[in-house]
Amino acid sequence: MFQRNFHQYIWDACRYVIASFRVNLPKGLTKLKSSLIYGHFNNFSCSILDKITFDGAKIIEEKLNCFSLPMPFDNPYEYWDEYKLKGKGLISMKHTAIVCGIGALGKNTLLLNPKYGNELTIGAILTDLDLKSDDLCENICIKECYKCIENCPVRAIQDGKVVQKLCRNNAYGKTKRGFDTVECNICRTVFPMRYGINK
Template sequence: MKEAIKKKVLDLGADVCGFAGIERFIEAPAGFHPYDLYRDCQVVVVMGFALPKGLYEVKPDLLYGYFNNLTIPKIDQILMMAARIIEDTYNATAVPVPCDWPYDYWNSEEMEGRGLISMKHAAVNAGLGTMGKNTMLLNEAFGNRLTVGAILSDLKITSDSYAEPLCLEGCTRCLTSCPAQALNEGTVTQKLCRRNTYGTNAKGFETVLCNTCRSVCPVRFGKTTVIG
Protein backbone atom coordinates (compact mmCIF):
# COMPACT_ATOMS: atom_id res chain seq x y z
CA MET A 1 0.00 0.00 0.00
CA LYS A 2 2.76 2.46 0.93
CA GLU A 3 4.59 2.03 -2.36
CA ALA A 4 1.36 2.24 -4.36
CA ILE A 5 0.37 5.52 -2.69
CA LYS A 6 3.86 6.92 -3.12
CA LYS A 7 3.83 6.08 -6.83
CA LYS A 8 0.44 7.78 -7.26
CA VAL A 9 1.69 10.92 -5.49
CA LEU A 10 4.81 11.09 -7.65
CA ASP A 11 2.74 10.46 -10.78
CA LEU A 12 0.62 13.48 -9.83
CA GLY A 13 3.70 15.67 -10.00
CA ALA A 14 5.29 15.61 -6.56
CA ASP A 15 9.06 15.19 -6.35
CA VAL A 16 9.14 13.39 -2.99
CA CYS A 17 6.73 11.49 -0.76
CA GLY A 18 7.17 10.01 2.71
CA PHE A 19 5.14 8.60 5.61
CA ALA A 20 5.15 9.47 9.31
CA GLY A 21 3.17 7.45 11.85
CA ILE A 22 1.22 9.50 14.37
CA GLU A 23 3.56 8.39 17.15
CA ARG A 24 6.29 10.58 15.67
CA PHE A 25 4.36 13.77 16.50
CA ILE A 26 4.57 13.39 20.26
CA GLU A 27 6.52 16.66 20.56
CA ALA A 28 4.10 18.72 18.47
CA PRO A 29 2.87 21.73 20.50
CA ALA A 30 -0.71 21.84 21.69
CA GLY A 31 -3.01 23.07 18.94
CA PHE A 32 -0.64 22.02 16.15
CA HIS A 33 -0.74 18.22 16.46
CA PRO A 34 -2.37 16.25 13.61
CA TYR A 35 -4.94 15.07 16.19
CA ASP A 36 -6.07 18.69 16.58
CA LEU A 37 -7.27 18.59 12.97
CA TYR A 38 -8.33 14.95 12.63
CA ARG A 39 -8.72 12.87 15.76
CA ASP A 40 -8.53 9.49 14.00
CA CYS A 41 -5.25 10.27 12.22
CA GLN A 42 -2.86 7.31 12.16
CA VAL A 43 -0.40 8.40 9.48
CA VAL A 44 0.71 11.64 7.85
CA VAL A 45 1.53 11.38 4.14
CA VAL A 46 4.00 14.15 3.30
CA MET A 47 4.89 15.29 -0.21
CA GLY A 48 6.97 18.05 -1.73
CA PHE A 49 7.54 19.94 -4.98
CA ALA A 50 10.90 21.55 -5.79
CA LEU A 51 11.72 24.96 -7.24
CA PRO A 52 14.00 25.09 -10.30
CA LYS A 53 17.67 25.69 -9.43
CA GLY A 54 17.80 28.68 -11.78
CA LEU A 55 15.65 30.80 -9.49
CA TYR A 56 18.54 30.89 -7.02
CA GLU A 57 20.82 32.49 -9.59
CA VAL A 58 18.83 35.67 -10.25
CA LYS A 59 17.60 38.71 -8.33
CA PRO A 60 14.79 37.29 -6.16
CA ASP A 61 12.26 40.12 -6.14
CA LEU A 62 9.99 39.12 -9.05
CA LEU A 63 11.08 35.78 -10.51
CA TYR A 64 11.83 33.87 -7.32
CA GLY A 65 8.92 35.46 -5.47
CA TYR A 66 6.39 34.72 -8.21
CA PHE A 67 7.32 31.10 -8.82
CA ASN A 68 7.85 30.34 -5.13
CA ASN A 69 4.26 31.48 -4.55
CA LEU A 70 3.09 29.26 -7.42
CA THR A 71 4.38 26.16 -5.64
CA ILE A 72 1.69 26.65 -2.97
CA PRO A 73 -1.38 26.02 -5.18
CA LYS A 74 0.64 23.40 -7.07
CA ILE A 75 1.29 21.22 -4.03
CA ASP A 76 -2.21 21.88 -2.64
CA GLN A 77 -3.74 20.58 -5.87
CA ILE A 78 -1.61 17.44 -5.65
CA LEU A 79 -2.73 17.00 -2.03
CA MET A 80 -6.41 17.20 -2.94
CA MET A 81 -6.08 14.76 -5.85
CA ALA A 82 -3.99 12.32 -3.79
CA ALA A 83 -6.53 12.47 -0.95
CA ARG A 84 -9.30 11.49 -3.35
CA ILE A 85 -7.24 8.58 -4.68
CA ILE A 86 -6.50 7.32 -1.15
CA GLU A 87 -10.17 7.48 -0.18
CA ASP A 88 -11.46 5.87 -3.37
CA THR A 89 -8.83 3.13 -3.46
CA TYR A 90 -8.59 2.10 0.18
CA ASN A 91 -11.99 3.10 1.60
CA ALA A 92 -10.11 5.37 4.00
CA THR A 93 -10.36 8.95 5.22
CA ALA A 94 -7.79 11.40 3.84
CA VAL A 95 -7.63 15.01 5.04
CA PRO A 96 -5.47 17.32 2.90
CA VAL A 97 -3.82 20.11 4.91
CA PRO A 98 -2.87 23.38 3.13
CA CYS A 99 0.87 23.58 2.70
CA ASP A 100 0.99 27.25 3.74
CA TRP A 101 -2.20 29.30 4.11
CA PRO A 102 -4.91 29.63 5.32
CA TYR A 103 -4.08 29.28 9.01
CA ASP A 104 -5.47 30.60 12.31
CA TYR A 105 -2.48 31.51 14.45
CA TRP A 106 -1.24 35.08 14.01
CA ASN A 107 0.61 37.23 16.55
CA SER A 108 0.30 40.73 15.11
CA GLU A 109 2.81 42.28 17.50
CA GLU A 110 5.51 39.76 16.63
CA MET A 111 4.28 39.32 13.03
CA GLU A 112 4.43 35.57 13.67
CA GLY A 113 2.25 33.05 11.86
CA ARG A 114 2.04 29.27 12.22
CA GLY A 115 0.55 26.76 9.83
CA LEU A 116 -2.15 24.33 10.94
CA ILE A 117 0.66 21.83 11.48
CA SER A 118 4.38 22.34 10.95
CA MET A 119 5.05 21.03 7.46
CA LYS A 120 8.81 21.11 7.98
CA HIS A 121 8.58 18.94 11.08
CA ALA A 122 6.12 16.62 9.33
CA ALA A 123 8.63 16.22 6.50
CA VAL A 124 11.41 15.43 8.97
CA ASN A 125 9.16 12.86 10.69
CA ALA A 126 8.43 11.31 7.27
CA GLY A 127 12.12 10.91 6.45
CA LEU A 128 12.15 13.55 3.70
CA GLY A 129 14.99 15.56 5.21
CA THR A 130 16.40 17.32 8.24
CA MET A 131 16.10 20.85 9.55
CA GLY A 132 18.80 23.32 8.57
CA LYS A 133 20.20 25.97 10.88
CA ASN A 134 18.05 28.50 9.00
CA THR A 135 14.95 26.42 9.97
CA MET A 136 14.44 25.28 6.36
CA LEU A 137 14.00 21.67 5.35
CA LEU A 138 17.09 20.13 3.73
CA ASN A 139 16.45 17.18 1.41
CA GLU A 140 19.17 14.89 0.07
CA ALA A 141 18.10 15.24 -3.58
CA PHE A 142 16.55 18.73 -3.66
CA GLY A 143 18.36 20.68 -0.96
CA ASN A 144 16.17 23.48 0.43
CA ARG A 145 14.03 23.85 -2.71
CA LEU A 146 10.97 21.91 -1.53
CA THR A 147 7.49 23.23 -0.78
CA VAL A 148 5.80 20.65 1.43
CA GLY A 149 2.21 19.60 2.11
CA ALA A 150 0.55 16.75 4.00
CA ILE A 151 -2.46 14.44 4.13
CA LEU A 152 -3.80 13.04 7.41
CA SER A 153 -5.28 9.55 7.13
CA ASP A 154 -6.69 6.77 9.29
CA LEU A 155 -4.73 4.18 7.32
CA LYS A 156 -2.16 2.23 9.31
CA ILE A 157 1.13 2.61 7.42
CA THR A 158 4.63 2.28 8.86
CA SER A 159 6.88 5.34 9.06
CA ASP A 160 9.78 5.83 6.69
CA SER A 161 13.30 5.92 8.12
CA TYR A 162 14.65 9.24 9.34
CA ALA A 163 17.05 11.07 7.01
CA GLU A 164 20.69 11.76 7.79
CA PRO A 165 21.61 15.39 8.69
CA LEU A 166 22.73 17.51 5.73
CA CYS A 167 23.93 20.74 7.37
CA LEU A 168 27.71 20.87 6.97
CA GLU A 169 29.60 20.66 10.26
CA GLY A 170 30.73 24.09 11.36
CA CYS A 171 28.86 25.93 8.59
CA THR A 172 27.09 29.11 9.71
CA ARG A 173 26.77 30.79 6.32
CA CYS A 174 22.99 31.24 6.50
CA LEU A 175 23.18 32.69 10.02
CA THR A 176 25.94 35.20 9.34
CA SER A 177 24.60 36.22 5.91
CA CYS A 178 21.09 37.17 7.04
CA PRO A 179 20.77 40.93 6.37
CA ALA A 180 18.16 41.31 9.12
CA GLN A 181 19.99 39.09 11.66
CA ALA A 182 16.72 37.22 12.03
CA LEU A 183 18.27 33.77 12.43
CA ASN A 184 19.49 32.12 15.60
CA GLU A 185 20.51 28.52 15.03
CA GLY A 186 17.23 26.59 14.81
CA THR A 187 14.92 29.60 15.20
CA VAL A 188 13.85 32.62 13.17
CA THR A 189 12.46 35.95 14.34
CA GLN A 190 9.63 36.29 11.84
CA LYS A 191 9.15 40.02 12.49
CA LEU A 192 12.70 40.82 11.39
CA CYS A 193 12.51 38.43 8.42
CA ARG A 194 9.14 39.65 7.14
CA ARG A 195 10.08 43.33 7.33
CA ASN A 196 13.24 42.69 5.33
CA THR A 197 11.76 40.27 2.81
CA TYR A 198 8.28 41.19 1.60
CA GLY A 199 7.12 44.27 -0.27
CA THR A 200 5.61 45.57 -3.51
CA ASN A 201 7.04 47.31 -6.55
CA ALA A 202 5.82 50.56 -8.13
CA LYS A 203 3.10 48.69 -10.06
CA GLY A 204 1.86 47.04 -6.88
CA PHE A 205 3.11 43.52 -7.61
CA GLU A 206 4.23 41.54 -4.58
CA THR A 207 7.99 41.17 -4.26
CA VAL A 208 10.38 38.95 -2.32
CA LEU A 209 13.45 41.06 -1.65
CA CYS A 210 15.55 38.48 0.17
CA ASN A 211 16.14 34.73 -0.03
CA THR A 212 19.71 34.91 1.24
CA CYS A 213 19.46 32.09 3.77
CA ARG A 214 18.35 29.77 0.97
CA SER A 215 20.72 30.93 -1.74
CA VAL A 216 23.95 30.93 0.31
CA CYS A 217 23.48 27.37 1.65
CA PRO A 218 26.25 25.07 0.34
CA VAL A 219 23.76 22.18 0.07
CA ARG A 220 20.91 24.25 -1.39
CA PHE A 221 20.72 21.89 -4.38
CA GLY A 222 21.16 18.65 -2.44
CA LYS A 223 23.79 16.32 -1.06
CA THR A 224 25.50 15.60 -4.38
CA THR A 225 25.84 19.29 -5.29
CA VAL A 226 27.76 20.92 -2.44
CA ILE A 227 28.66 24.45 -3.51
CA GLY A 228 31.53 26.33 -1.90
Protein backbone atom coordinates in the same frame (compact mmCIF):
# COMPACT_ATOMS: atom_id res chain seq x y z
CA MET B 1 4.79 8.64 6.57
CA PHE B 2 4.55 8.68 10.31
CA GLN B 3 2.17 8.18 13.19
CA ARG B 4 1.80 11.02 15.66
CA ASN B 5 -0.94 11.95 18.10
CA PHE B 6 -0.52 15.72 17.79
CA HIS B 7 -2.46 15.73 14.48
CA GLN B 8 -5.51 14.25 16.16
CA TYR B 9 -6.63 17.64 17.44
CA ILE B 10 -7.53 18.42 13.81
CA TRP B 11 -9.14 15.05 13.13
CA ASP B 12 -9.62 12.59 15.98
CA ALA B 13 -9.60 9.54 13.66
CA CYS B 14 -6.21 10.47 12.17
CA ARG B 15 -3.72 7.61 12.50
CA TYR B 16 -0.98 8.56 10.06
CA VAL B 17 0.26 11.49 8.04
CA ILE B 18 1.44 11.05 4.48
CA ALA B 19 3.84 13.79 3.45
CA SER B 20 4.81 14.36 -0.15
CA PHE B 21 7.38 16.78 -1.50
CA ARG B 22 8.46 18.33 -4.74
CA VAL B 23 11.15 20.75 -5.86
CA ASN B 24 9.81 24.17 -5.00
CA LEU B 25 11.32 26.22 -7.83
CA PRO B 26 13.47 25.66 -10.91
CA LYS B 27 17.12 26.11 -9.90
CA GLY B 28 17.54 28.89 -12.47
CA LEU B 29 15.31 31.19 -10.42
CA THR B 30 17.88 31.12 -7.61
CA LYS B 31 20.35 32.83 -9.96
CA LEU B 32 18.16 35.92 -10.34
CA LYS B 33 17.88 38.90 -8.07
CA SER B 34 15.12 37.72 -5.73
CA SER B 35 12.19 39.95 -6.44
CA LEU B 36 9.18 39.89 -8.75
CA ILE B 37 9.84 36.70 -10.75
CA TYR B 38 10.92 34.66 -7.71
CA GLY B 39 7.93 35.89 -5.70
CA HIS B 40 5.49 35.09 -8.52
CA PHE B 41 6.65 31.51 -9.03
CA ASN B 42 7.04 30.89 -5.31
CA ASN B 43 3.32 31.66 -4.90
CA PHE B 44 2.50 29.67 -8.05
CA SER B 45 4.27 26.56 -6.73
CA CYS B 46 2.27 26.74 -3.49
CA SER B 47 -1.03 26.62 -5.37
CA ILE B 48 0.23 23.66 -7.45
CA LEU B 49 1.15 21.77 -4.28
CA ASP B 50 -2.30 22.35 -2.78
CA LYS B 51 -3.85 20.86 -5.92
CA ILE B 52 -1.53 17.82 -5.77
CA THR B 53 -2.44 17.31 -2.11
CA PHE B 54 -6.18 17.68 -2.81
CA ASP B 55 -6.09 15.29 -5.78
CA GLY B 56 -3.84 12.87 -3.87
CA ALA B 57 -6.29 12.67 -0.97
CA LYS B 58 -9.13 11.81 -3.36
CA ILE B 59 -7.06 9.12 -5.10
CA ILE B 60 -6.05 7.55 -1.77
CA GLU B 61 -9.69 7.43 -0.67
CA GLU B 62 -10.84 5.89 -3.96
CA LYS B 63 -8.05 3.32 -4.23
CA LEU B 64 -7.72 2.31 -0.57
CA ASN B 65 -11.28 2.73 0.76
CA CYS B 66 -10.40 5.10 3.59
CA PHE B 67 -10.79 8.72 4.65
CA SER B 68 -8.07 11.25 3.79
CA LEU B 69 -7.79 14.91 4.69
CA PRO B 70 -5.62 17.24 2.54
CA MET B 71 -3.86 19.93 4.54
CA PRO B 72 -3.29 23.41 3.06
CA PHE B 73 0.38 24.12 2.42
CA ASP B 74 0.51 27.67 3.69
CA ASN B 75 -2.78 29.56 3.96
CA PRO B 76 -5.18 29.70 5.68
CA TYR B 77 -4.01 29.54 9.26
CA GLU B 78 -5.61 30.79 12.44
CA TYR B 79 -2.70 31.87 14.65
CA TRP B 80 -1.14 35.23 13.88
CA ASP B 81 0.92 37.43 16.19
CA GLU B 82 0.68 40.87 14.60
CA TYR B 83 3.50 42.35 16.69
CA LYS B 84 5.98 39.53 16.01
CA LEU B 85 4.67 38.98 12.44
CA LYS B 86 4.59 35.30 13.31
CA GLY B 87 2.05 32.81 12.05
CA LYS B 88 1.52 29.14 12.77
CA GLY B 89 -0.05 26.72 10.32
CA LEU B 90 -2.66 24.15 11.26
CA ILE B 91 0.26 21.70 11.40
CA SER B 92 3.96 22.41 11.05
CA MET B 93 4.87 21.24 7.55
CA LYS B 94 8.60 21.32 8.31
CA HIS B 95 8.29 19.18 11.42
CA THR B 96 5.86 16.87 9.67
CA ALA B 97 8.42 16.42 6.88
CA ILE B 98 11.16 15.66 9.42
CA VAL B 99 9.26 12.85 11.13
CA CYS B 100 8.16 11.54 7.71
CA GLY B 101 11.82 11.11 6.73
CA ILE B 102 11.87 13.79 4.02
CA GLY B 103 14.51 16.06 5.51
CA ALA B 104 16.10 17.70 8.53
CA LEU B 105 16.36 21.30 9.73
CA GLY B 106 19.38 23.44 8.94
CA LYS B 107 20.73 26.19 11.17
CA ASN B 108 18.55 28.64 9.24
CA THR B 109 15.49 26.46 10.09
CA LEU B 110 14.98 25.58 6.41
CA LEU B 111 14.15 21.98 5.56
CA LEU B 112 17.13 20.21 3.94
CA ASN B 113 16.97 17.11 1.76
CA PRO B 114 20.03 15.20 0.46
CA LYS B 115 18.73 15.15 -3.14
CA TYR B 116 17.01 18.53 -3.44
CA GLY B 117 18.82 20.68 -0.89
CA ASN B 118 16.59 23.44 0.47
CA GLU B 119 14.40 23.84 -2.63
CA LEU B 120 11.41 21.97 -1.20
CA THR B 121 7.73 22.61 -0.77
CA ILE B 122 5.90 20.25 1.58
CA GLY B 123 2.37 18.92 1.43
CA ALA B 124 0.60 16.64 3.89
CA ILE B 125 -2.41 14.34 3.85
CA LEU B 126 -3.95 13.01 7.07
CA THR B 127 -5.43 9.52 6.84
CA ASP B 128 -7.07 6.85 8.96
CA LEU B 129 -5.06 4.12 7.17
CA ASP B 130 -2.77 1.88 9.19
CA LEU B 131 0.66 2.40 7.62
CA LYS B 132 4.33 1.74 8.34
CA SER B 133 6.48 4.72 9.30
CA ASP B 134 9.52 5.68 7.23
CA ASP B 135 13.04 6.13 8.62
CA LEU B 136 14.33 9.60 9.48
CA CYS B 137 16.43 11.43 6.90
CA GLU B 138 20.12 12.24 7.30
CA ASN B 139 20.93 15.87 8.11
CA ILE B 140 23.11 17.45 5.41
CA CYS B 141 23.62 20.69 7.33
CA ILE B 142 27.39 21.16 7.61
CA LYS B 143 28.29 21.23 11.29
CA GLU B 144 31.07 23.82 11.01
CA CYS B 145 29.27 26.04 8.47
CA TYR B 146 27.52 29.22 9.63
CA LYS B 147 27.12 31.02 6.28
CA CYS B 148 23.36 31.44 6.62
CA ILE B 149 23.73 33.08 10.04
CA GLU B 150 26.73 35.22 9.10
CA ASN B 151 25.22 36.47 5.81
CA CYS B 152 21.72 37.33 7.03
CA PRO B 153 21.54 41.12 6.45
CA VAL B 154 19.20 41.70 9.40
CA ARG B 155 20.62 39.05 11.77
CA ALA B 156 17.26 37.29 11.93
CA ILE B 157 18.68 33.83 12.70
CA GLN B 158 19.20 33.71 16.45
CA ASP B 159 19.61 30.74 18.80
CA GLY B 160 18.32 28.20 16.31
CA LYS B 161 15.23 30.25 15.45
CA VAL B 162 14.27 32.93 12.95
CA VAL B 163 12.97 36.23 14.31
CA GLN B 164 10.06 36.52 11.90
CA LYS B 165 9.59 40.27 12.32
CA LEU B 166 13.15 40.91 11.16
CA CYS B 167 13.01 38.35 8.37
CA ARG B 168 9.58 39.20 6.94
CA ASN B 169 10.18 42.95 6.88
CA ASN B 170 13.42 42.38 4.94
CA ALA B 171 12.45 39.45 2.70
CA TYR B 172 8.98 40.24 1.40
CA GLY B 173 7.56 43.22 -0.43
CA LYS B 174 5.13 44.36 -3.10
CA THR B 175 5.37 46.35 -6.29
CA LYS B 176 3.37 49.57 -6.68
CA ARG B 177 0.64 47.50 -8.36
CA GLY B 178 0.50 45.08 -5.43
CA PHE B 179 2.40 42.10 -6.85
CA ASP B 180 4.31 40.02 -4.28
CA THR B 181 8.09 40.14 -4.35
CA VAL B 182 10.81 38.20 -2.54
CA GLU B 183 13.63 40.65 -1.87
CA CYS B 184 15.94 38.35 0.10
CA ASN B 185 16.61 34.62 0.14
CA ILE B 186 20.28 34.74 1.11
CA CYS B 187 19.86 32.02 3.76
CA ARG B 188 18.91 29.66 0.91
CA THR B 189 21.48 30.70 -1.65
CA VAL B 190 24.59 30.71 0.57
CA PHE B 191 24.01 27.10 1.71
CA PRO B 192 26.84 25.10 0.06
CA MET B 193 24.52 22.20 -0.83
CA ARG B 194 21.39 24.21 -1.62
CA TYR B 195 20.66 21.89 -4.57
CA GLY B 196 21.53 18.72 -2.66
CA ILE B 197 24.64 16.62 -2.19
CA ASN B 198 27.16 16.71 -5.07
CA LYS B 199 25.21 19.31 -7.09
